Amino acid sequence: MNMELHPAPYCPKEFVNRAEELDLIRKDIVQIGKGQSLDQPIVHFYGVPRIGKTWLLNHLAEQYKSPSSSLPSIVVLLLDCQTIAGAADVQSALLQVCKAERKEMSAVQDIPTLVEVFKTLATQAVLLFLLDTAEGLQDEDFGWLETEILEPLVLTGRVLIVVAGRAKAPRWQRLEMKRRVRYWPIRPFDYSMTVKQLRKVGLATSAPQSYSYTHEHPHASRQLAEIPDPRKKAKVLQALEPVEAELLRHVPPDRRDLVRGIAVLRHFNIGTLRAFLSRLMGAAYGKKSDAFYMDLLKEGLGNPDWLSWDQQSRSYIFAPTVRHILLARLRLAAPQLYQESHRAALNLYERWWIDLYPQNSVRFLVEAIYHQVAMWEISRQDQEQLRCELDNLLKQRLTKSNFSTEQAVELEHALQEDQELQLPSAVLEWLLRQCRRFKESCAAL
Structure with missing residues (x-):
């Protein structure tokens, strides 16, 4: 309840x-x-x-x-x-x-x-x-x-x-x-601000655990920090649910799972949503009109101000504060939908989007890596399994037919700067070595 x-x-x-x-x-x-x-x-x-x-x-x-x-x-x-x-x-x-x-x-x-x-x-x-x-x-x-x-x-x-x-x-x-x-x-709090906030109420030691679920939301961070035993997922979920309920208050009940699923996407436009939802929710979503998706973008996500347009990627960005709360709650309350949503997004970027839009290969490969990591985190497998999954992805996509030397440099920088990837340090270093090896192989030609 x-x-x-x-x-x-x-x-x-x-x-x-x-x-x-x-x-x-x-x-x-x-x-x-x-x-x-x-x-x-x-x-x-x-x-x-x-x-x-x-x-x-x-x-x-x-x-x-x-x-x-x-x-x-x-x-x-x-x-x-x-x-x-x-x-x-x-x-x-x-x-x-x-x-x-x-x-x-x-x-x-x-x-x-x-x-x-x-x-x-x-x-x-x-x-x-x-x-x-x-x-x-x-x-x-x-x-x-x-x-x-x-x-x-x-x-x-x-x-x-x-x-x-x-x-x-x-x-x-x-x-x-x-x-x-x-x-x-009014922007959310970064980690140092969250620590400062919780220190004021004697809860600074709870900051790492709290921030791992809420990331930036001050009220949610305090709610979670006040939980007696934050290791119990049921307690965390109980604290997150009212925050999420208020965020989704203006979203029709029959669309809330739709919005939760969309929250796994860090960038999207109408084409992305249509392709993603047809994979996640069924083929019928591939046939829905642009008007349906425009309505979803304008009203269905709860608040049009939660979306910003990124001119460089020509896509919408869902407010990270809202997205993180939705994802944290989804991961705890509906882990199967959480995993299926990331799998649908991975399939979108890995198998279709890169081929269709090669000029965006770097960004789409980073997104594919992001979704692969998210699926690995919930599966609780060891780091070697993640490295194997990413190795398979790179063998298919980090090729001379898909990437130039300049794009490999861009990929290396993107992997280092992306704060949401949550890659284990050893796996990140391995990925960066793969980028450098690819650049060297291109230079040798």
Whole structure:
């Protein structure tokens, strides 16, 4: 049975990282305080669920609620859109929250008066308006907030608006507002950041085990670090399931296994998806229209902002943070589907894609190696078995008819730089020797 998701409440002493975001806001506040207008006084932070957006906004509110001799006078208002989204009257709910937050607004009875109070405050100080969980508001309510409150404040030139939400959604309706928005992705934590995060709560020793499942997701890392016995897979799965459930909340239930399977692919486009899913899910997926796959890319993966387009490879990249969580849960809960998904991808790259697109031989061979390693990891065979599997792959593909000397050099660099391959060091060294031998054999001709 799934656990409910209970994120840890914000605690100033436990806040770590996000130096870049904090510095960004500080510089904007200083600039406004000097009387210099900002071209883009709206900062829109976005990122996957539980990546740390709420903690960041709470930390900004905490940081600037007290006067500082090194900063201009600042008035802070933190509003959680989720708290007013469920109200029968969003405008009245917003008014009540503002009145409770600031004593200057206690006598305010309507929105126009509220805006005038805000404007007056902005003449005396920098107004820092923090809006959390922006996705909680319906488009109509967000549009009202934008038109009636935010735009008049932005035009004063004394207001910095910081919005946080799960998507870089095109919700801004007014042209004057759209051009004033800076979109800023909230990135996951790397390993050193995760160690720093867990050290703050006395769980640093759990970092290696936790990171091996979550890789970069701060909330999931803490959830796993708090497990009494992380060696028990059932406990790990119990901690991962609510995180995954929230990530897939907007994916139709009948498509969730589809998305989990797709998560094994590090790069894909419509052609890749069609070929991959026809191998994994059946021939019917090879006959589905481009419109079906476009719909899958736009909506079916849960959030269009989870996909980025890589011009060099001409393919989509699934947000690694999301993909790692899906893969970790899939490996524990459905190891057969996990292995079948990697096998279908290996078959795609090894037996067809390299022949069809020889100009991409290096990237496709690296992907084939990635999937071969993933299958080996779950099979629990020894390193010699992995080396034999890779040797067979190289004998078929690392040939003079498929690779040039330049491509062999590119392959060598790619293998060294790919952080996801998780190759045993001895096997990696063996692969690099194979690349060097191939280059030498080409040079001898």
